[in-house]
Amino acid sequence: MKVTIIGGGIAGLATAYSLLKHAALANLPITCTLLESTQHFGGKIRTELIDGFIIEGGPDSFLSYKPWGVGLCRELGLGDRLMGTNTQHHRTYVLYNGRLREFPEGLVTLAPSQALPLFMSPLLSMAGKLRLLMDLFVAKSPSNGTDESLASFFRRRFGAEVFERLIEPLMTGIYAGDAEQLSLRATFPRFLEFEQQYGSIIKGMLASRRQRMKSDTGTQPKLTTFVTLRGGLVEMVRALVASLERTGKEKMLLRNGVRVTGLTQASSGEKPKYEVTLDSGESLSSDAVVLATPAFTAADLLMSLDSGVAEQLRTIPYTSTATVSLAYPAASLSNAHSLKGFGFVIPRVGDHD
Numbered sequence: 277m278k279v280t281i282i283g284g285g286i287a288g289l290a291t292a293y294s295l296l297k298h299a300a301l302a303n304l305p306i307t308c309t310l311l312e313s314t315q316h317f318g319g320k321i322r323t324e325l326i327d328g329f330i331i332e333g334g335p336d337s338f339l340s341y342k343p344w345g346v347g348l349c350r351e352l353g354l355g356d357r358l359m360g361t362n363t364q365h366h367r368t369y370v371l372y373n374g375r376l377r378e379f380p381e382g383l384v385t386l387a388p389s390q391a392l393p394l395f396m397s398p399l400l401s402m403a404g405k406l407r408l409l410m411d412l413f414v415a416k417s418p419s420n421g422t423d424e425s426l427a428s429f430f431r432r433r434f435g436a437e438v439f440e441r442l443i444e445p446l447m448t449g450i451y452a453g454d455a456e457q458l459s460l461r462a463t464f465p466r467f468l469e470f471e472q473q474y475g476s477i478i479k480g481m482l483a484s485r486r487q488r489m490k491s492d493t494g495t496q497p498k499l500t501t502f503v504t505l506r507g508g509l510v511e512m513v514r515a516l517v518a519s520l521e522r523t524g525k526e527k528m529l530l531r532n533g534v535r536v537t538g539l540t541q542a543s544s545g546e547k548p549k550y551e552v553t554l555d556s557g558e559s560l561s562s563d564a565v566v567l568a569t570p571a572f573t574a575a576d577l578l579m580s581l582d583s584g585v586a587e588q589l590r591t592i593p594y595t596s597t598a599t600v601s602l603a604y605p606a607a608s609l610s611n612a613h614s615l616k617g618f619g620f621v622i623p624r625v626g627d628h629d
């Protein structure tokens with residue numbers, strides 16, 4: 277069976293890795309070709325080493341509580357390279373009314389020890405804090421877990437103030453999107469589950485904290501919520517490419533600098549074959565094709581095969597982002613701020629003059 281994977285970002289590379297692993301376990305004769313339009317593999321993952329700094333142009337970390345990223349690193353022999361965030365300096369700030377104020381950590385950890393700082397936080401009014409606690413009593417949505425926007429969900433559970441000053445800047449920053457449009461199920465499904473299962477996010481978070489503490493056997497090193505690799509996320513890309521190359525070209529062909537321009541079905545028999553056309557005019561025949569490109573590219577490629585799916589893919593909005601990395605000698609900074617933290621977010625609300 278011939279499989280063609282279009283796109284050499286982390287999704288395409290991980291698909292190739294998983295496909296070959298499972299084919300080997302099941303003794304299936306699979307040959308795989310991965311096609312990447314640019315010269316480098318990794319897609320959005322771009323790590324550069326400049327003057328001793330590890331600079332990430334795209335993602336800089338991933339969530340450790342979703343087991344697949346960490347699991348893949350361990351399988352690739354990168355377990356020792358995993359590193360967490362610096363727990364000494366893991367504060368986040370919110371720029372509110374011209375001042376950097378610490379994000380109340382208790383809202384993330386729900387640790388009893390953090391309850392007091394949360395209720396002392398100048399970021400929220402007393403009414404806002406009390407409304408946050410109302411989450412314990414607000415009835416769950418009668419919609420039985422159907423989707424809603426991030427904005428509607430958190431306003432309903434925590435109130436407008438907590439949503440606008442804390443939740444919106446933090447969560448929509450992650451997706452560079454509009455909270456009124458972002459699907460809760462697609463972005464933070466855990467919270468939907470907490471509401472359905474426990475009737476309250478606070479109760480759900482406390483229960484999940486208890487479970488985590490119970491299941492912590494102490495055998496695996498504890499990971500912080502966000503993790504990366506010592507030399508940057510490019511290490512994962514390099515390890516995947518090396519592992520795929522070790523399989524041998526007859527089973528796994530990695531090709532970069534080739535853009536896929538067309539995808540058609542070659543026969544209408546029982547087992548359809550696909551023709552993948554490249555910008556060079558070359559065409560590849562394939563039994564199965566995996567699209568691991570951005571949705572708008574997948575839409576273009578699928579148009580002649582399934583216009584309905586293509587139209588749906590085209591409705592997924594994308595936005596552009598810019599990453600600017602600046603480094604300053606410590607001595608050139610005033611002591612106005614200790615700089616001990618991850619960074620800061622800026623809510624839409626508040627006085628920004």
Ligand SMILES: Cc1cc2nc3c(=O)[nH]c(=O)nc-3n(C[C@H](O)[C@H](O)[C@H](O)COP(=O)(O)OP(=O)(O)OC[C@H]3O[C@@H](n4cnc5c(N)ncnc54)[C@H](O)[C@@H]3O)c2cc1C
Pocket residue numbers: 282283284285286287288311312313314317318319320321333334335336337338339534535536537568569570573597598599
């Ligand atoms: C600035 C930024 C910061 C981010 N930070 C984080 C973070 O900290 N943590 C996190 O988990 N996520 C983060 N993300 C999201 C994460 O980077 C992406 O979700 C992930 O890298 C997407 O991987 P992918 O393989 O699906 O797509 P991509 O990485 O987009 O890969 C798609 C590949 O397909 C190729 N391609 C496109 N068209 C064709 C074609 N016609 N023929 C052949 N190849 C084609 C492209 O060149 C590309 O290499 C961030 C994203 C950005 C932009």
